Amino acid sequence: MGALQFSQSLAFSFAILFLTFNIIPTVVSATTTKSSSVTTKTYKKYINKACQSATYPKDCYASLSKYASTIQSDPVKLYKVSLYITIKAARSTSSSISSLWLLKGLSPTDRAIVRDCAENIGNAVDQLKDSLTKMANLEATDREAQMENIRTWVSAALTDEGTCTDEFDGQKVSDAVNKKIKKPVFKLAKLTSNCLALIDPIIKY
Numbered sequence: 763m764g765a766l767q768f769s770q771s772l773a774f775s776f777a778i779l780f781l782t783f784n785i786i787p788t789v790v791s792a793t794t795t796k797s798s799s800v801t802t803k804t805y806k807k808y809i810n811k812a813c814q815s816a817t818y819p820k821d822c823y824a825s826l827s828k829y830a831s832t833i834q835s836d837p838v839k840l841y842k843v844s845l846y847i848t849i850k851a852a853r854s855t856s857s858s859i860s861s862l863w864l865l866k867g868l869s870p871t872d873r874a875i876v877r878d879c880a881e882n883i884g885n886a887v888d889q890l891k892d893s894l895t896k897m898a899n900l901e902a903t904d905r906e907a908q909m910e911n912i913r914t915w916v917s918a919a920l921t922d923e924g925t926c927t928d929e930f931d932g933q934k935v936s937d938a939v940n941k942k943i944k945k946p947v948f949k950l951a952k953l954t955s956n957c958l959a960l961i962d963p964i965i966k967y
Contacts, residue, residue: 889919
């Protein structure tokens with residue numbers, strides 16, 4: 763591993779640690795934290811309103827509302843959680859695709875789709891990792907420029923995900939490939955699209 767790769771890997775590791783301990787609550791803390799139902803309801807109303815600007819409002823609310831006590835009414839925290847959820851799904855999808863290489867009896871078409879999607883989703887993970895690292899180190903000055911960089915990375919991730927699903931058009935693929943790739947990638951694309959739509963409120967915040 764080169765010095766640059768090691769530096770990038772280290773930066774991403776710190777980003778994950780930052781979000782784990784400062785942004786994303788553990789299940790235990792979420793269940794033991796005592797907050798009034800009125801306050802929680804207020805936070806969920808905020809999330810519901812924020813999600814109206816998302817591409818898939820219902821999916822947005824379903825994924826974020828469980829983190830209401832962490833997000834509260836803060837658009838920056840809301841975006842960090844949204845990005846965290848998206849990259850978690852992306853890494854899971856990437857792992858699912860990689861597992862297909864071990865299957866026997868795949869057709870040449872299946873193999874081609876697995877190869878191309880593995881590359882596309884791998885690129886999407888990298889783009890989302892860059893966004894996560896930047897969000898973990900967001901500076902107070904020139905926020906708009908920083909968020910535009912994040913917008914570019916998230917948009918590129920969405921494009922990579924779309925390129926993967928485009929591979930299925932007009933192709934006959936096995937049930938295993940369809941189950942392990944197409945459906946999870948569609949779900950990931952929804953999260954990524956919502957994440958992209960939630961950027962603008964942060965710039966104005």
